[in-house]
Amino acid sequence: MSSNVRPESMVRITTPELANAFIEEQIAEIKAQVGDKKVLLALSGGVDSSVVAALLIKAIGKQLVCVHVNHGLMRKGESEQVIDVFGKELDANLIYIDATDRFLDLLKDVAEPETKRKIIGGEFINVFAEEARKLEGVTFLAQGTIYPDILESKGVKAHHNVGGLPEDLEFELVEPVKLLFKDEVRVVGEALGLPHAMVYRQPFPGPGLGVRCLGAITRDRLHALREADAILREEFDICGLAEKVWQYFIAVPDFKSVGVRNDERYEGWPAIIRAVNTKDAMTATIEEIPYNVLHKITDRITNEVEGINRVLLDLTPKPIGTIEWE
Numbered sequence: 001m002s003s004n005v006r007p008e009s010m011v012r013i014t015t016p017e018l019a020n021a022f023i024e025e026q027i028a029e030i031k032a033q034v035g036d037k038k039v040l041l042a043l044s045g046g047v048d049s050s051v052v053a054a055l056l057i058k059a060i061g062k063q064l065v066c067v068h069v070n071h072g073l074m075r076k077g078e079s080e081q082v083i084d085v086f087g088k089e090l091d092a093n094l095i096y097i098d099a100t101d102r103f104l105d106l107l108k109d110v111a112e113p114e115t116k117r118k119i120i121g122g123e124f125i126n127v128f129a130e131e132a133r134k135l136e137g138v139t140f141l142a143q144g145t146i147y148p149d150i151l152e153s154k155g156v157k158a159h160h161n162v163g164g165l166p167e168d169l170e171f172e173l174v175e176p177v178k179l180l181f182k183d184e185v186r187v188v189g190e191a192l193g194l195p196h197a198m199v200y201r202q203p204f205p206g207p208g209l210g211v212r213c214l215g216a217i218t219r220d221r222l223h224a225l226r227e228a229d230a231i232l233r234e235e236f237d238i239c240g241l242a243e244k245v246w247q248y249f250i251a252v253p254d255f256k257s258v259g260v261r262n263d264e265r266y267e268g269w270p271a272i273i274r275a276v277n278t279k280d281a282m283t284a285t286i287e288e289i290p291y292n293v294l295h296k297i298t299d300r301i302t303n304e305v306e307g308i309n310r311v312l313l314d315l316t317p318k319p320i321g322t323i324e325w326e
């Protein structure tokens with residue numbers, strides 16, 4: 001296996017030319033490592049796994065088997081984008097599993113944040129392992145490990161990198177971007193022709209909307225959260241804030257307040273807007289959102305989303321508030 005230490009001499013990949021050189025070098029290495037064997041990849045649609053998928057498709061084509069598990073906690077349109085880009089445009093060997101019911105059934109009535117995370121992480125492994133067992137002749141597992149994951153070693157996304165597969169599933173790892181920093185992964189992703197929105201996607205936790213649908217997740221509140229979040233993202237794209245803000249999303253708590261809609265009492269959940277800037281996610285500042293944008297977002301969410309009757313803005317920096325509400 002190649003080294004986990006980035007050589008001092010390694011140039012930071014900042015241009016398409018440098019990215020192309022890296023891609024050529026990795027294609028040769030992947031071919032040498034894999035030969036004519038099959039490689040399995042859990043493709044979440046996040047930046048790292050997407051770039052690894054595109055790189056492997058270029059290197060070994062259909063010898064790569066991508067598995068996309070939709071845990072029902074994706075943002076609006078995300079699984080569809082994975083199917084469009086990888087299944088259709090890149091013609092990858094893609095297995096799509098809609099496991100929404102499995103996850104939501106297990107999460108029913110579970111309110112404790114860490115327990116929710118454990119259920120989501122554990123079930124992700126179960127679903128992925130079941131698919132892996134069905135496949136024959138797979139020798140390798142590709143992962144979107146990047147250099148900060150190695151430096152932090154215990155990395156927050158451990159569960160998403162299918163670290164804990166059962167013992168009967170033993171694979172040799174293929175980790176072509178493990179010495180790259182995030183900005184370099186993005187440059188490589190663009191050079192590979194992935195859509196800009198995919199490569200510059202804001203960070204999204206492995207447990208997905210599960211950490212933003214606070215308390216015990218219900219299908220109706222999760223649906224409201226997904227729709228409200230899609231409106232926020234649309235409006236941030238329109239006003240240009242999407243390019244300026246590091247992470248922005250909606251959280252929906254599990255309590256209702258009284259409101260009026262169509263002259264009738266209308267009890268609904270509040271949608272909480274969180275928009276933060278940060279370099280390393282250890283501390284975060286609040287991005288100012290112009291009032292006209294806030295009014296438009298509030299109008300749209302309260303009128304278009306069933307179940308939401310108020311929109312609130314979280315002005316708390318980190319510390320003391322974490323970025324996610326959990």
Ligand code: XMP
Pocket residue numbers: 156157160203204205206207247281318321322323324325
């Ligand atoms: P907090 O809430 O701790 O979050 O301030 C810091 C950053 O980490 C992201 N986050 C995760 N990312 N898997 C991930 O890949 C996870 O389980 C996870 N949980 C939190 C969070 O969105 C923020 O950017």
